[in-house]
Amino acid sequence: MDEKNFKTIQEIGFSKLIEKFESKTGKKRTDILTGIGDDASVARIENGKVVCTTSEIYLEGVHFDLTYTPFHHLGYKIVTAAVSDIYAMNAEPQQVLINLAIPNRYSVQMMEELYKGIDAAAKDYNVQITGGDSTASHQILAISVVCVGTAAEEDIVYRNGAKKDDVVCVTGDLGAALAGLRVLLREKKAWEETEGTSFQPDLEKYEYVVQRQLVPVARYDLINSFSELKIQPTSMIDITQGVVNELQFLGKRSNVGIEIFSPAIPISFETRNIADEMQEDVDKYAFYGGEDFEMLFTLAEENVEKLKTEFDDFTVIGKIESKEKQLSINTGEDRTIKIDLF
Amino acid sequence: MDEKNFKTIQEIGFSKLIEKFESKTGKKRTDILTGIGDDASVARIENGKVVCTTSEIYLEGVHFDLTYTPFHHLGYKIVTAAVSDIYAMNAEPQQVLINLAIPNRYSVQMMEELYKGIDAAAKDYNVQITGGDSTASHQILAISVVCVGTAAEEDIVYRNGAKKDDVVCVTGDLGAALAGLRVLLREKKAWEETEGTSFQPDLEKYEYVVQRQLVPVARYDLINSFSELKIQPTSMIDITQGVVNELQFLGKRSNVGIEIFSPAIPISFETRNIADEMQEDVDKYAFYGGEDFEMLFTLAEENVEKLKTEFDDFTVIGKIESKEKQLSINTGEDRTIKIDLF
Numbered sequence: 204m205d206e207k208n209f210k211t212i213q214e215i216g217f218s219k220l221i222e223k224f225e226s227k228t229g230k231k232r233t234d235i236l237t238g239i240g241d242d243a244s245v246a247r248i249e250n251g252k253v254v255c256t257t258s259e260i261y262l263e264g265v266h267f268d269l270t271y272t273p274f275h276h277l278g279y280k281i282v283t284a285a286v287s288d289i290y291a292m293n294a295e296p297q298q299v300l301i302n303l304a305i306p307n308r309y310s311v312q313m314m315e316e317l318y319k320g321i322d323a324a325a326k327d328y329n330v331q332i333t334g335g336d337s338t339a340s341h342q343i344l345a346i347s348v349v350c351v352g353t354a355a356e357e358d359i360v361y362r363n364g365a366k367k368d369d370v371v372c373v374t375g376d377l378g379a380a381l382a383g384l385r386v387l388l389r390e391k392k393a394w395e396e397t398e399g400t401s402f403q404p405d406l407e408k409y410e411y412v413v414q415r416q417l418v419p420v421a422r423y424d425l426i427n428s429f430s431e432l433k434i435q436p437t438s439m440i441d442i443t444q445g446v447v448n449e450l451q452f453l454g455k456r457s458n459v460g461i462e463i464f465s466p467a468i469p470i471s472f473e474t475r476n477i478a479d480e481m482q483e484d485v486d487k488y489a490f491y492g493g494e495d496f497e498m499l500f501t502l503a504e505e506n507v508e509k510l511k512t513e514f515d516d517f518t519v520i521g522k523i524e525s526k527e528k529q530l531s532i533n534t535g536e537d538r539t540i541k542i543d544l545f
Numbered sequence: 546m547d548e549k550n551f552k553t554i555q556e557i558g559f560s561k562l563i564e565k566f567e568s569k570t571g572k573k574r575t576d577i578l579t580g581i582g583d584d585a586s587v588a589r590i591e592n593g594k595v596v597c598t599t600s601e602i603y604l605e606g607v608h609f610d611l612t613y614t615p616f617h618h619l620g621y622k623i624v625t626a627a628v629s630d631i632y633a634m635n636a637e638p639q640q641v642l643i644n645l646a647i648p649n650r651y652s653v654q655m656m657e658e659l660y661k662g663i664d665a666a667a668k669d670y671n672v673q674i675t676g677g678d679s680t681a682s683h684q685i686l687a688i689s690v691v692c693v694g695t696a697a698e699e700d701i702v703y704r705n706g707a708k709k710d711d712v713v714c715v716t717g718d719l720g721a722a723l724a725g726l727r728v729l730l731r732e733k734k735a736w737e738e739t740e741g742t743s744f745q746p747d748l749e750k751y752e753y754v755v756q757r758q759l760v761p762v763a764r765y766d767l768i769n770s771f772s773e774l775k776i777q778p779t780s781m782i783d784i785t786q787g788v789v790n791e792l793q794f795l796g797k798r799s800n801v802g803i804e805i806f807s808p809a810i811p812i813s814f815e816t817r818n819i820a821d822e823m824q825e826d827v828d829k830y831a832f833y834g835g836e837d838f839e840m841l842f843t844l845a846e847e848n849v850e851k852l853k854t855e856f857d858d859f860t861v862i863g864k865i866e867s868k869e870k871q872l873s874i875n876t877g878e879d880r881t882i883k884i885d886l887f
Contacts, residue, residue, distance in 0.1 A: 210653040217679050220656060227660040228674035229624075229667020235640060235675055244675035246640055248695055252591045256675065258600065260644040260689040262682055282571075298577055298588055302602040302689065311552040314562060318569040325571020332570035333577055333586035333598065337559050340604055347602040347644065347689030353590055 218545070240456070241362050242291035242440060243352070251356040256349065257288035263343040270394075271387040274313050276417040278320025281348045284443070286328045287421035287496045289352035291441040293360040293429060299325060300334030300349040306342055328423060358435065360500075365438040365457035369501040371521040374422050376469040377446055378485065381492025382477040383409070383416025389481075411473040419496040428514035436500040445491040447542065449499050450530050455544040457501075460528030463521035465490075466535040490532075560887070582798070583704050584633035584782060585694070593698040598691065599630035605685040612736075613729040616655050618759040620662025623690045626785070628670045629763035629838045631694035633783040635702040635771060641667060642676030642691040648684055670765060700777065702842075707780040707799035711843040713863040716764050718811040719788055720827065723834025724819040725751070725758025731823075753815040761838040770856035778842040787833035789884065791841050792872050797886040799843075802870030805863035807832075808877040832874075 212220055225239055236245040236253065243257035259281070261267055267277055286296040301321060305314060314337075325332050334349070365371075390404035406413050421441075429436065438457055440449045446468070454461045470489045478485035501523055502510070510517070524531070530542040554562055567581055578587040578595065585599035601623070603609055609619055628638040643663060647656060656679075667674050676691070707713075732746035748755050763783075771778065780799055782791045788810070796803045812831045820827035843865055844852070852859070866873070872884040 208652070208654050211649065212647060212651070212653055212656070212679075212681075213649070215653055217681070220653060220679050221677060223653070223657060224660045224674075224677050224679075227657075227664035228677075229641070229664055230671045230673055232639065232671075232673045235673045238640075238673055238675035239677050244640060244642065246675070246693065248590045248596060249594045250591060252594070254590060254596050254693065256598070256640065256642060256691065256693050258642045258644055258676055258689060258691045259678065260602070260646050260680070260687055262646050262687055264683055265646065265681060297574065298580075298586060298598065299571070300586065300598060300600045300691070302600055304602050304604050304607065304687075305554060307553065307555070309554070310550070311554055311557055311562060311565070312550050314554070315565060315569075318566050322569035322571055329572045329574075331572055331574045331577045331580055332566075333580035333588070334600055335563060335566050335570075335581050336601065337554075337562050337566075338602070339554075339559070339607060341606055342684060345602055345604055345646075345687050347600060349598065349600045349642075349691045351588065351596065351598050351693065353588075 237361065242288040245292065245359055247356065253354055253356045253359060255289050255292045255294045255352045255354065257285060258347065258349040259284060261346045263345070271391050272417060274316035275320035278317040279324040279418050281346060282321055282324035282328065283419050283421045283496060285348045285350035286330060287441045289350050290421055290423055290426045291439050291498065292352070292354065293358055293426060293435070293439060294352040294354035296328055296330045296350050296352040298333040298351050299330050301332060302335070302347045303337045304340035304345040305337060306340045306344060309344060328421065360436050360439045362438055362440050362453050362456040365453060365459050365501040365523045367459060367523050367525055368504065369437050369523040370504050370507060370519045371461060371463065371501055371523065372517045372519050373442070373446060373469065373497055373499050374425055374517045375495070375497040376471040376474065377442065377495055377497060378488030378492040379412045379415035379471055379474045380419060380494040381488045382474040383412035383414070385477060385481055386413055387416060409477070411471065412477060416494065419494060421496055422498045425498050425514060425517070428510065432509055432513055434506050434510055436502050439498060439500040442495045442497045442499050444493045446499060447490045451542065451545045453499065454530055458526060460524040460526050460531065461521060462524050462528055462531045462533060464533050464535065467518060467520045469518045579703065584630040587634065587701055589698065595696055595698045595701060597631050597634045597636045597694045597696065599627060600689065600691040601626060603688045603690070605687070613733050614759060616658035617662040620659040621666040621760050623688060624663055624666035624670065625761050625763045625838060627690045627692035628672060629783045631692050632763055632765055632768045633781050633840065634694070634696065635700055635768060635777070635781060636694040636696035638670055638672045638692050638694040640675040640693050641672050643674060644689045645679045646682035646687040647679060648682045648686060651686060670763065702778050702781045704780055704782050704795050704798040707795060707801050707843040707865045709801060709865050709867055710846065711779050711865040712846050712849060712861045713803060713805065713841070713843050713865065714859045714861050715784065715788060715811065715839055715841050716767055716859045717837070717839040718813040718816065719784065719837055719839060720816045720830030720834040721754045721757035721813055722761060722836040723830045724816040725754035725756070727819060727823055728755060729758060751819065753813065754819060758836065761836060763838055764840045767840050767856060767859070770852065774851055774855055776848050776852055778844050781840060781842040784837045784839045784841050786835050788841060789832045793884065793887045795841065796872055800868060802866040802868050802873065803863060804866050804870055804873045804875060806875050806877065809860060809862045811860045
């Protein structure tokens, strides 16, 4: 191939690459209500009933590291990540399909451990595993996961519904999964440096954040509360790439600005301690840390008190503004950081 | 890990491994009509409407070889394989989701070629691409593909409906995709042996079989004819792992025996020529060759003539028998090969 025709993906970045694919989506069907660009696709089946579908691919060494991830936890986590995308549409996950490509070095027992984690998560989230092909792989373990969920068409919550004066909320606390990852990577390094000795990592005092990294839980409790209280958030997205990233998506898709009051962002005591130990800024963990699987959602203000009657593990962190504001992060020290939306 | 606890997957085989997973499928839901074990899962959505879902994972060097597969063709083929599974349920494909994990050595242009093939196939099969994440990969290109289709619950055709005295049919001709692969592998070897010279493979005389390997077409024409004529096959499966393999699945799932008259199996002139060139038995190509994406189906006998009025690219190759017959292949020379069902 001609050298001037060889543009690396790094030069343009993955999000620009995905944009290039957006014009190559085959037949434009009227029964597809949303395609690429939300947590899951939405397809009309009949009479106001829709299905939401999401899929992911995970490669060993890129998306997970088996030196510190037990197979059981890996299985649990990939199911959590899949159902979380369906919950983020305010839909009910129904089935999960999983394909494995397995290299020789892994045993039957290891794959059974992986499947035990998948099974445990599927039970917790009330979904059935309906597809599960396994093939050989040369070098790395590769996994693909699909989740299909259902909802009434009118209940679906997209990323694009946030309106001026809505409040911006997040569940749980942020940055803990990244704090857990930092601990695991430090222990891995220590283990590598002492290989041959009887080094045993002491993870007990880091249990909360390690748990958040290895066995995250999708927030079905929030979705159930919405359903019981008949509250519909105006927009929603699950936090997998850091809250700043998700806010940029949400603002762009909803065509609004967002003001965040950063001291309000919930951060656990344990996450703060680890940032201190690592001599890092804990705000970076909370703003940019991925894989928390908490929910970011916007609500009409009058629904905040109503939601609290059933579900109180959420925090108001800001407000939807007009578009010119972009994403404004008020640090509470007379300083506002302005970030462009995607 | 304990050595006696390290059983390699090769020792038990992938189909036994998948069986082990069949007890680990999470919550058993009543709205899942079929899970693992057919071409696609079937989930009830509402009022007799179901969705069928299938997914696959493909790794470079394991499932495809980019030295002889143009990106455009690869894109077309992965969509064909996905929709073919949905057609095999007698359902209509609606949407396809694709995830790519891309190593550095591939350019933006190459990935655009891949997507052009995906787009072309999606248009041909009338489906929309509704998910398309792209991430980095260290070594190999990895692709996951999902297809979701819809049908009336009563129209779904499973693998388990074949009944004694039904006729067994296949569309098109068999073994051509394997013949094409043999040619491509021979040319690849020749190319490697002459590297540095101006070797150019001459594939023109092999066009039919190379096309069958690189750009297979899923048999929506058969499914459309069933729909127009209101014929429902009693069982159906697409031929991706060789017809003998698929017959074993079909017999096992339907709990019947099958008698095949092997001289009736349709084999193209071009496939026969290549087997001769390679000094191989053409029956092996037709029996065990994968990736033809033809359909294997069973019909009540009275429907054969009816189907022919609209669609004649199929051949009756045998008959459903009682279970004791297992899979009996009558070679037409007073010799019958008996093969156990799975």
